[in-house]
Amino acid sequence: MKILLLASAFNGLTQRAWLELRRAGHDVTVELSVSPQAMREAVELADPDLIICPFLKDRVPAEIWQRRRTIIVHPGPPGDRGPSSLDWAVAEAAPCWGVTALQAVEEMDAGDIWASRTFPLPAEPLAKSALYNGLVADAAVELIHEVVRKAADPAFVPTPLDYARDDVWGRLRPPLRQPDRAFDWADESESIVRRVRAADGSPGVRTVVCGLPVHAYDAHPGNAPAGKPGTVAARRHGAVLVRAGSGSGSGGVWLGHLRAVPSGDGPTVKLPATMVLADRLAGVPEWTAAVDAGTDLPYREIGYRRDGRVGVLDVDFYNGAMSTAQCRRLEAALRHATRQDTRVLVLRGGRSAGAFSNGIHLNVIDAAPYPAVEGWRNIVAIDDACRQLLTATRQIVVAAVAGSAGAGGVMLALGADHVLLREGAVLNPHYQSMGLFGSEYWTYTLPRRVGRYQAERLTGDCLPIGAAEAVSHGLADAALPRDPAAFDAAVAEYAHRLAGGDGHAAAVDAKRRRRESDERRKPLEAYRTEELAEMSRDLFADRNGFTAARRAFVTKQRPASTPHRIARHRPPDPRPAAPAAPAAEAAVA
Numbered sequence: 001m002k003i004l005l006l007a008s009a010f011n012g013l014t015q016r017a018w019l020e021l022r023r024a025g026h027d028v029t030v031e032l033s034v035s036p037q038a039m040r041e042a043v044e045l046a047d048p049d050l051i052i053c054p055f056l057k058d059r060v061p062a063e064i065w066q067r068r069r070t071i072i073v074h075p076g077p078p079g080d081r082g083p084s085s086l087d088w089a090v091a092e093a094a095p096c097w098g099v100t101a102l103q104a105v106e107e108m109d110a111g112d113i114w115a116s117r118t119f120p121l122p123a124e125p126l127a128k129s130a131l132y133n134g135l136v137a138d139a140a141v142e143l144i145h146e147v148v149r150k151a152a153d154p155a156f157v158p159t160p161l162d163y164a165r166d167d168v169w170g171r172l173r174p175p176l177r178q179p180d181r182a183f184d185w186a187d188e189s190e191s192i193v194r195r196v197r198a199a200d201g202s203p204g205v206r207t208v209v210c211g212l213p214v215h216a217y218d219a220h221p222g223n224a225p226a227g228k229p230g231t232v233a234a235r236r237h238g239a240v241l242v243r244a245g246s247g248s249g250s251g252g253v254w255l256g257h258l259r260a261v262p263s264g265d266g267p268t269v270k271l272p273a274t275m276v277l278a279d280r281l282a283g284v285p286e287w288t289a290a291v292d293a294g295t296d297l298p299y300r301e302i303g304y305r306r307d308g309r310v311g312v313l314d315v316d317f318y319n320g321a322m323s324t325a326q327c328r329r330l331e332a333a334l335r336h337a338t339r340q341d342t343r344v345l346v347l348r349g350g351r352s353a354g355a356f357s358n359g360i361h362l363n364v365i366d367a368a369p370y371p372a373v374e375g376w377r378n379i380v381a382i383d384d385a386c387r388q389l390l391t392a393t394r395q396i397v398v399a400a401v402a403g404s405a406g407a408g409g410v411m412l413a414l415g416a417d418h419v420l421l422r423e424g425a426v427l428n429p430h431y432q433s434m435g436l437f438g439s440e441y442w443t444y445t446l447p448r449r450v451g452r453y454q455a456e457r458l459t460g461d462c463l464p465i466g467a468a469e470a471v472s473h474g475l476a477d478a479a480l481p482r483d484p485a486a487f488d489a490a491v492a493e494y495a496h497r498l499a500g501g502d503g504h505a506a507a508v509d510a511k512r513r514r515r516e517s518d519e520r521r522k523p524l525e526a527y528r529t530e531e532l533a534e535m536s537r538d539l540f541a542d543r544n545g546f547t548a549a550r551r552a553f554v555t556k557q558r559p560a561s562t563p564h565r566i567a568r569h570r571p572p573d574p575r576p577a578a579p580a581a582p583a584a585e586a587a588v589a
Helices: 012-023 036-046 085-091 128-151 189-197 273-281 324-338 362-367 371-390 408-413 442-450 452-461 467-473 484-500 504-521 524-541 546-554
Strands: 002-007 027-032 050-055 070-074 096-103 113-120 205-209 212-223 232-236 239-243 251-260 302-307 310-315 344-349 396-401 418-422 426-428 478-480
Touching: 002 012, 002 036, 012 027, 012 050, 012 128, 012 426, 012 467, 027 036, 050 128, 070 128, 085 128, 085 189, 096 128, 113 128, 189 212, 189 251, 212 239, 212 273, 232 273, 239 273, 251 273, 302 324, 310 324, 310 484, 324 344, 324 371, 344 484, 362 371, 362 546, 371 408, 371 524, 371 546, 396 408, 396 484, 396 504, 408 442, 418 467, 418 484, 442 452, 442 524, 467 478, 478 484, 484 504
Parallel strands: 002 027, 002 050, 050 070, 310 344, 344 396, 396 418, 418 478
Antiparallel strands: 070 096, 096 113, 205 212, 212 251, 232 239, 239 251, 302 310
């Protein structure tokens, strides 16, 4: 079947739909909704049998849906309508939620229903972005397959929206505005965390921290010493602990990221909270056990634990972005983990549907006084972390990729001996779309995995690949169950099997000898030197438009057109294409 995907962005869900439908044998092309005219042109050029809109914020022109079957994937249960569906679901602690595929009509979200899925929501509120990228995206992919099957059935007739039906339990909801999201720091911390998580990703919740008007993101419960609600008690790894609650207890909220409210000098970007508050935090102490004695796990991005002969290093960087400081902390954690007497080390990231890693932190780089210098510092720091993995010859290393990964994040995982992907994870193993050559020893690890020809294709095509395709190419060793709990259990079983097997000692010895042999042929330092030479031209000479691509990405500029690599219905532009910002939320390279 010829299928056109109309989408506001080639984001994670759109990429999954594109991958899944192509894998099923369909002829799939994508058009971004940059304008009504562009959408109309795409339909004429592609002449699709079916149009699916997996992520669309714009209205489909009437002349399209009146003439072509056009299906909208709405992130809400049957009957739910409005642009803030997931925001309301998180904010109101809905016990369950759903996704609905419905036919496009004049009235938004009011068309006939083709299919729906419902699922329970956890009691602990998910961030809206995690809910979307996890439970919602998984259900949406199932729906898209069902829609295509039904579209092939000439006898199928969709069900009209009827609020009298028992299975139609959603309702029309207004947009969730900032006044609806507002909170007071005297509110209980659990309520504040839920409100911020309901706005995570975008638009954040407007509040005031240290006298500065900001939008708040990345909220976690914490414990703070008694004090005035709204004051900052401590800082840790870029986050701040803000006192909350009206009692004399130890209520508090960790805020990992903030965005200053624009003051008229242009857009501001989302950054680690301590960067935004800067000098306003003078005198605020670093977190210590004495400050947060009531909790075992304060705000942390990296944690290490042992499980018998297996060490597990959990990494949870917001949106997969890895700044210079974060890379240095990761390097130190890897150094510690690889010096333990465990037999297997598991590097695990992307839990709760977050990103495993997307490489260097574009927002932090863009906000630096000298972005090229900060970009250089960042790429050197991530290289150092990757080297810790590549030179870990005392253990078998497993990368457990539970979420999606891009550019340097993919190459970080390839430094492991075994790469395990969660079904549904999407990899973008390329840099060129951001105008960078790339580093992280990719010229060594990627050809080692897939061969030189395939490495050139993966990095040159600038297209995503799914878990099954990654395994077939040799980029990964196994695709494990999509359910997060089942994935964790499968990773643990895999790691313990490696640790307890009779062949462990032989495998470690073979790994050491292979590393020594590779080093004699060409040292790791030679790969790194060559890559950094190319990166210096991209960063300091800006030979491929990294500055403009980065700026467009961090300020979320709307693209002027759809790249030909996904819009196959359009003829190639004979002019050199400007680098297009990738789809990840907050970091690439």
